Amino acid sequence: MRLENVWLRYRRRGPWVLREAAVRVGPGEVVVVLGRNGVGKSTLLQVAAGVLRPSRGRVTGRPRHVGWVPERFPADQPFTVAHYLTAMGRVAGLDPAAAAHAVDHWTSRLGLAGFHRVRLPELSKGTAQKVGLAQAMLRTPGLLVLDEPWEGLDAATRDLVPALIDEVATAGGSVLVSDHRGEIARLPGARRWTVADGTVTEAAPSADAPLAVVEVAVPAARVEGTVARLRADGHRIVGVRRPAEPAPDGPLPGAVDAVGAPEATGGTTGGSS
Structure with a gap:
């Protein structure tokens, strides 16, 4: 538009x-x-x-x-x-x-x-x-x-x-x-x-700040609530793996992959589990 x-x-x-x-x-x-x-x-x-x-x-x-x-x-x-x-x-x-x-x-x-x-x-x-x-x-x-x-x-x-x-x-x-x-x-x-x-x-886009990807394993029943809280805290969700979709040599099934905002990465995201 x-x-x-x-x-x-x-x-x-x-x-x-x-x-x-x-x-x-x-x-x-x-x-x-x-x-x-x-x-x-x-x-x-x-x-x-x-x-x-x-x-x-x-x-x-x-x-x-x-x-x-x-x-x-x-x-x-x-x-x-x-x-x-x-x-x-x-x-x-x-x-x-x-x-x-x-x-x-x-x-x-x-x-x-x-x-x-x-x-x-x-x-x-x-x-x-x-x-x-x-x-x-x-x-x-x-x-x-x-x-x-x-x-x-x-x-x-x-x-x-x-x-x-x-x-x-x-x-x-x-x-x-x-x-x-x-x-x-x-x-x-x-x-x-x-x-x-x-x-x-x-505003001109600012230089890309480094992002960290934090993989969080949560009970399957809590996935939607966890995703909502992470988004509300300013994190970008890049994917959700359900228990039926395990990844070889990857993290635990049901993990939520979250990309943290530059000011809220690392421990802040991990603490949501």
Whole structure:
């Protein structure tokens, strides 16, 4: 997807919020959007997601299925959690059975199973944000756009966000995520765009820091939880061997191969077993 010479302002004679934005993101790539509050990060993300139309320029190559999560989920809607998510699943093109399955899966995964019959205005900010995440993931997005997704979330869900980003990228989707909390450490390998004075620039990639590969053997029943914790701590999972897939002269079956982030290798990763 490309933003080609994108300009945007909110009223005809108002100031330009974005000027000459020309950036691209490819399949499987994750981009973190950085910048102070009020510089246009949310505007850029809304243009990328198709929520806003540029005043000048154009966006090309936007995937058909876009998952969009604003910084604050619009909870002032007269629906229950289950009703809202089911309807959004149908809007995303899922048939009734697939929509019901997706709602059950994501409400369970995000800790919303007990909120099916609760109306959206009755939710706390953090719980409403979980509904927004679930809505974005009901159908695997080709583009996932997250505006400050960690805001208001409990610790368990904050740890899950990097795993969701990794899953979308691994499936070939693109991810744009804004961050002012310093959570970028949880997204090793992500590209970085900085928004300042209405312009968007990309940081030059830093020299590759040495990485260590640590092989961790865990009980087969704990593989998914261990992988999720490693990802949440900023490590990149390069492979999982199940008990039925032993490697000759390799580590124990069921091992998790994790590449540590430069600042979190060696003993930190090994301690997760």
